[in-house]
Amino acid sequence: MNKKDHYDIAIIGAGIAGTALAYKLASYSVKVLLLERSEDVGGGATKANSGIVHGGYAAKHGTLKSRLSLAGNIQFDDLSEQLGFPFNRCGSYVLAFNEEEEETLSQIRNNGRLNGVEGLEIIPGKELRRREHRISEEAAAALYSPGAGIVSPYEAAIAFAETAVKEGTDLCLHSEVQNIEQTGDGFSIGTSAGQFRASVVINAAGVFSGEISRMFGEENVEIIPKKGQYVVFQRGASRGLSSVIFQCPTPASKGILVTPTTWGNLLVGPDAQEIDDPLDRSTDFESIRHIIRTGLRSVPDINLNHAIRTYSGIRPMPANRDFIIRKGAVPGSYQAAGIESPGLTAAPAIADMLIEMLKEDGVISAGASSPPERREPITMPGPLQPFQDIKEQVNYDPGNPQRIVCRCEQVREATIMDALSRPIPVDSMDAVKRRTRAGMGGCQGAFCGPRVKKILEEHLEAKHSASGEPISAHKSDPELLKQIRKMNS
Ligand SMILES: Cc1cc2nc3c(=O)[nH]c(=O)nc-3n(C[C@H](O)[C@H](O)[C@H](O)COP(=O)(O)OP(=O)(O)OC[C@H]3O[C@@H](n4cnc5c(N)ncnc54)[C@H](O)[C@@H]3O)c2cc1C
Incomplete structure (x- = not known):
């Protein structure tokens, strides 16, 4: 297939939402184009988050987030096996340090049960420390979610995209979408790498999904960039900690967590700061100090000499705080916009939801052909040698x-x-x-x-x-x- 042909579907943005969709579309007979402004896939929020496959209890019952996070979560065992990316269903705890927070745990558990999450239990501090001995004596109780896990988010996006490309998707990196015009047979898409044509356009542009919406003539998709900073500790620093440790959420975010990564590093963060520049990925000591002090409240024995880097990620926060996944105002356009947390978790289910809409509109046929072949990983976590x-x-x-x-x-x-x-x-x-x-x-x-x-x-x-x-x-x-x-x- 020659690039710049007329495509059936163009996906704008090769983050986890765009790549998961491209992967799932690879099972259908459609010509798919995946357009990405940066030099690699997963270069937006997808490469810079906590890497948690959330248990599904946190999102408010009845929202798209609540429905899709659980539906996405349950796909990760098969996907990681099929696509060769690191994933570990290690479970998570939300800590309560006082009675008020214990009450919050009950509310979260009840919300989780409404969402259909199984196995949630509130355990006392003593039992918590029996299971996770590095957790602070100050923690009075915790909500345990056995279904939560950790994933390497950028390796997941690479695996999705690589498999899609192998199956015939055209991926164009360094291709920033700059304008979109309706034509008689779909859309003409102007990018920094030339012009493309497609019958259908899907907006999965993360923090820039508001801009892309405006190119379709949809003015009301408001995305607020919200930065979260992290500190990473060297491989081995997570020894003795097997699950994700959250604190009680705040109205702004899920709070500061301490977690092992799939590769055995320890990760502490993120905070939540609204910013003006959606590309501002800087980190600063004042924020990092706050993050570390808060993280030490959960796990007091973190050795700060083992810090190896800091990073930040930008949440594409939608003004109404729920995912925007729907048909666009212009026929042939679709939105996967404002995919803030738990978007990594939900990505496989977001793809399923879009595929259902595409079927409904006759863009793809009802039955999928056989799924792509299993992908060999490039590398997988294992012990380091002396x-x-x-x-x-x-x-x-x-x-x-x-x-x-x-x-x-x-x-x-x-x-x-x-x-x-x-x-x-x-x-x-x-x-x-x-x-x-x-x-x-x-x-x-x-x-x-x-x-x-x-x-x-x-x-x-x-x-x-x-x-x-x-x-x-x-x-x-x-x-x-x-x-x-x-x-x-
Ligand atoms: C601090 C933080 C912590 C988080 N923690 C978690 C977590 O633990 N678990 C979880 O489930 N979720 C988490 N999330 C949310 C998760 O990271 C996002 O929901 C998810 O990565 C969004 O994926 P996306 O594909 O929609 O966006 P992105 O990953 O941002 O991808 C959008 C892509 O579109 C490209 N693009 C933008 N504009 C254009 C254009 N004009 N032309 C072409 N390409 C364009 C971008 O370069 C980018 O690659 C977190 C997010 C942040 C920021």
Whole structure:
């Protein structure tokens, strides 16, 4: 298929919503185009969140969020198995530190039961610490949700997109949608990479979904960018903590959590700040200090010397606080807008809901063909070896596939070559990092960065890639990390 043909469906935005939809559409006979403004899939809110597959108890009963978070949650075991991305149904606790919060736990549990969530139980502090010994003595009780889990969100988006592309979806990165016009047979979509045509357009543009709506002539989709910052602690820092630890929610957010990641790091965050610039991904010490102090209330023994980076993600908060998933005002347009939390959890179910609408409108036929083949993961979590056991492989000559390039995460050259040979083009250090973990460890790429860059340069040269020079990696502010470590004293 030639790119820039007339597509049946164009999806704007390759976050978790757009990629999950593209993946599910791969089972139907339709020509799909996935347009993404940044250099990689999952580059918006999808790469910078808590990575929690929520239990489904928190969203207010009766909302789309409540319905779709549970319907999405239950798909993750099969999806992670089929698509080879890290997921662990580890359960979660919401802590209560006083009587008022214990009352809140009952309300959350009751809401969860209305949502159809099973297995919710409130347990006393003593039982909580028997199960999770790192939790503070101050916690009086907790709401346990066995169905919650943790996922690597960007690896999920990569897996969805890669499989969709393998099955025939055209993915155009570096392609920012700038205008949309109605034509006799659908839409003409003007992007920074040229013009495309499609019968149907689906808006999954995250924090920019309000702008895309206005291009359709829908003025009333208001999306407020809300930033959340995090601190990441090195691999191993989650040892002794097996579940997600929330505090009671506030009106603004689900509160600060402490959680293991699928790769064994420890994550603390996020806060919630409304911002003007939807691309402002900065982090600052004042916010991070507040996050750490709040997190230490739940898990007091976090070693702040093990902090390795900070990051922030931008929530696409819809003004009415519920997902906007519906047919657009203009025939042939569809909205998957304002997908704030729990959008990662709900993404597979959001895709199902859109597919039902597309069927109803005759865009796709009722029956799906066979699902795509199982995808082999690029890498999956496993234990790290003691350094003396890998020393020899670290010293292999550059170019040897078995050479360990990244010592911290023990990534081989072969793994990087595998990532580069997959169907999604890779032209940035961050894209390599998200696929292989090279640069994710304690030294944050100080050792492996130059070699990874060289491999990527050679790859881009061999492909005569238009993008030429690899896009360099995002780095955390070293001063901020020093300030965090000083908080220990
Ligand atoms: C701090 C924080 C914590 C969160 N924690 C959780 C959690 O633990 N669990 C959970 O379930 N959910 C969580 N969420 C919510 C979850 O991250 C989002 O709901 C989800 O990632 C939204 O996916 P999306 O695809 O709609 O948006 P995005 O991931 O933002 O994707 C939209 C894509 O559209 C692209 N785009 C935008 N404009 C254009 C354009 N003009 N042309 C082409 N492409 C365009 C963007 O580059 C982007 O890649 C959290 C969110 C944040 C910010």
